[in-house]
Amino acid sequence: MIHYDFIVVGSGPAGRRGAIQAAKLGKRVLVIEKGTRVGGVSVHTGTIPSKTLRETALNLTGWRERGFYGRSYRVKQEISAEDLRRRLLITLDHEVEVLEHQFARNRVQHMRGKATFIDRHTLEVEKADGEVVRVHGNAILLAVGTRPHRPSHIPFDGKSVLDSDELLDIRELPRSMVVIGAGVIGIEYATIFSALDTAVTVVEPRNSMLDFIDKEIVEDFSYQLRDRNMKLLFGQTAEKVEREENGKARVFLQNGRVLSADMVLFAAGRVGATDTLNLAAAGLEADNRGRLKVNPETFQTDVPNIYAAGDVVGFPSLASTSMEQGRIASRHAVGAPYQDPPQYFPYGIYAVPEISTCGLTEEEVKQRGIPYECGIARFRETSRGHIMGLDNGMLKMIFSLKTRRLLGVHIVGEGATELVHIGQAVLNLKGTVEYFVENTFNYPTLAEAYKIAGLDAWNRMGEIERPAQQQQTAAKSA
Numbered sequence: 001m002i003h004y005d006f007i008v009v010g011s012g013p014a015g016r017r018g019a020i021q022a023a024k025l026g027k028r029v030l031v032i033e034k035g036t037r038v039g040g041v042s043v044h045t046g047t048i049p050s051k052t053l054r055e056t057a058l059n060l061t062g063w064r065e066r067g068f069y070g071r072s073y074r075v076k077q078e079i080s081a082e083d084l085r086r087r088l089l090i091t092l093d094h095e096v097e098v099l100e101h102q103f104a105r106n107r108v109q110h111m112r113g114k115a116t117f118i119d120r121h122t123l124e125v126e127k128a129d130g131e132v133v134r135v136h137g138n139a140i141l142l143a144v145g146t147r148p149h150r151p152s153h154i155p156f157d158g159k160s161v162l163d164s165d166e167l168l169d170i171r172e173l174p175r176s177m178v179v180i181g182a183g184v185i186g187i188e189y190a191t192i193f194s195a196l197d198t199a200v201t202v203v204e205p206r207n208s209m210l211d212f213i214d215k216e217i218v219e220d221f222s223y224q225l226r227d228r229n230m231k232l233l234f235g236q237t238a239e240k241v242e243r244e245e246n247g248k249a250r251v252f253l254q255n256g257r258v259l260s261a262d263m264v265l266f267a268a269g270r271v272g273a274t275d276t277l278n279l280a281a282a283g284l285e286a287d288n289r290g291r292l293k294v295n296p297e298t299f300q301t302d303v304p305n306i307y308a309a310g311d312v313v314g315f316p317s318l319a320s321t322s323m324e325q326g327r328i329a330s331r332h333a334v335g336a337p338y339q340d341p342p343q344y345f346p347y348g349i350y351a352v353p354e355i356s357t358c359g360l361t362e363e364e365v366k367q368r369g370i371p372y373e374c375g376i377a378r379f380r381e382t383s384r385g386h387i388m389g390l391d392n393g394m395l396k397m398i399f400s401l402k403t404r405r406l407l408g409v410h411i412v413g414e415g416a417t418e419l420v421h422i423g424q425a426v427l428n429l430k431g432t433v434e435y436f437v438e439n440t441f442n443y444p445t446l447a448e449a450y451k452i453a454g455l456d457a458w459n460r461m462g463e464i465e466r467p468a469q470q471q472q473t474a475a476k477s478a
């Protein structure tokens with residue numbers, strides 16, 4: 001049996017960061033991955049494929065130019081599933097190559113196979129060719145991620161009724177589509193296909209969607225979706241799905257309504273991939289959604305030498321946060337000092353249009369009883385927005401009236417997932433509204449929206465009271 005200082009199960013964002021961090025600290029590291037190639041859900045079925053699909057759809061449809069040339073404008077008249085897949089394969093190859101090279105140059109060993117526990121330090125790995133080996137680790141990081149929730153009453157066939165993994169292999173673009181579940185995955189794919197001119201209906205049992213996002217942003221977003229004829233059926237549950245003989249599928253809603261479409265995407269959540277790990281042998285137990293409980297500061301499970309990070313530990317289930325969790329777990333496991341992550345991290349929803357947010361929503365600020373003021377900028381008010389032909393898009397900032405500090409930044413529209421980082425920096429560095437009012441922004445940029453929203457709030461908040469001498473010094477040092 002081979003011995004390692006640190007064994008990582010899963011090569012997604014949490015696993016790869018954790019593994020490389022331990023290797024950089026001079027440890028002997030093994031990554032076990034059951035998939036045919038390294039990269040995890042993030043590279044093969046999640047983040048990277050969905051974002052590549054989005055980018056390809058926007059490029060081929062000429063979506064970003066439609067503000068100028070009208071809704072019928074297209075760069076390529078007939079867009080096929082093959083057009084979308086071609087770019088996907090190139091991107092994935094590149095991602096895998098970069099990752100394999102990172103492992104190689106950091107001397108991280110990689111074994112292809114499925115890991116199960118024998119005891120809290122020993123894993124058995126069943127390789128693809130049937131060979132079984134055992135490995136021993138001082139510390140073990142479980143970064144096994146999640147897989148789509150596939151309830152038995154849904155007749156998945158990979159053609160007309162699919163989960164989000166299967167969607168990447170479709171041979172034909174659907175003319176109509178029902179998306180079950182208005183979570184992040186459902187909404188991203190629903191809006192990407194709508195941009196490809198598929199007629200999309202979204203079914204969601206809750207009365208709203210994306211509840212963790214600022215309500216005003218979701219309202220603006222929903223308006224844009226409805227404006228391009230997407231149907232959003234909230235407060236309605238999909239009870240049954242049936243495949244039809246003509247290749248279509250039907251969705252039966254609890255209220256008696258029946259929807260027929262070329263394709264049904266079932267995107268009602270994911271479950272932790274822990275069922276085949278034989279957790280009991282290591283003294284661990286998962287919850288009813290396959291998730292593991294950890295100390296949120298160290299990512300240590302109840303069994304001290306076993307750590308878990310990434311989607312398998314639940315919210316926020318992002319590639320970005322998973323990487324940080326893996327790195328912290330790894331440093332703790334090998335006894336290296338670690339820092340708590342900053343208070344606020346950004347959330348990016350790559351729908352069409354994008355949404356991105358960092359910090360408190362207006363609803364959270366109200367709940368906490370913090371007196372506040374908001375500043376709003378519309379992208380169409382910026383010169384860059386005019387140049388780009390943007391009709392939509394807004395940036396909203398929330399400031400504390402008492403401390404004048406930025407409490408939250410919320411953006412919907414082109415570039416939101418990049419723009420949010422300016423707000424994130426000001427938030428985590430505890431900056432105030434004055435940052436936006438007193439600093440110069442490149443012109444013409446969409447970032448100018450920060451200036452406009454800052455001024456909008458500042459006009460209502462009034463000037464900060466500074467002693468006359470301080471005002472002069474500030475002016476000179478500037």
Ligand SMILES: Cc1cc2nc3c(=O)[nH]c(=O)nc-3n(C[C@H](O)[C@H](O)[C@H](O)COP(=O)(O)OP(=O)(O)OC[C@H]3O[C@@H](n4cnc5c(N)ncnc54)[C@H](O)[C@@H]3O)c2cc1C
Binds near residue numbers: 039040041050114
């Ligand atoms: C459609 C979709 C879109 C997404 N878009 C975004 C986005 O835009 N931005 C963002 O930040 N996040 C996004 N996410 C979330 C992101 O993909 C996850 O947060 C991230 O992949 C989680 O990383 P992880 O390290 O937990 O492991 P994962 O990426 O889930 O990988 C886990 C790996 O472990 C392997 N494994 C499991 N069990 C075993 C075993 N017993 N033995 C060996 N190997 C095993 C699996 O094969 C897999 O390769 C998206 C997810 C989906 C599904």
Ligand SMILES: NC(=O)c1ccc[n+]([C@@H]2O[C@H](COP(=O)([O-])OP(=O)(O)OC[C@H]3O[C@@H](n4cnc5c(N)ncnc54)[C@H](O)[C@@H]3O)[C@@H](O)[C@H]2O)c1
Binds near residue numbers: 181237317
């Ligand atoms: N851009 C990103 O960062 C990104 C993108 C995709 C996924 N993710 C991550 O992946 C995770 C999983 O996403 P998800 O969208 O699968 O899960 P989710 O749990 O967030 O959403 C599932 C949705 O399906 C709904 N639902 C449940 N049962 C239903 C039914 N019978 N009929 C209709 N709707 C039903 C739920 O109410 C919920 O709104 C998320 O937590 C997210 O963090 C992130």
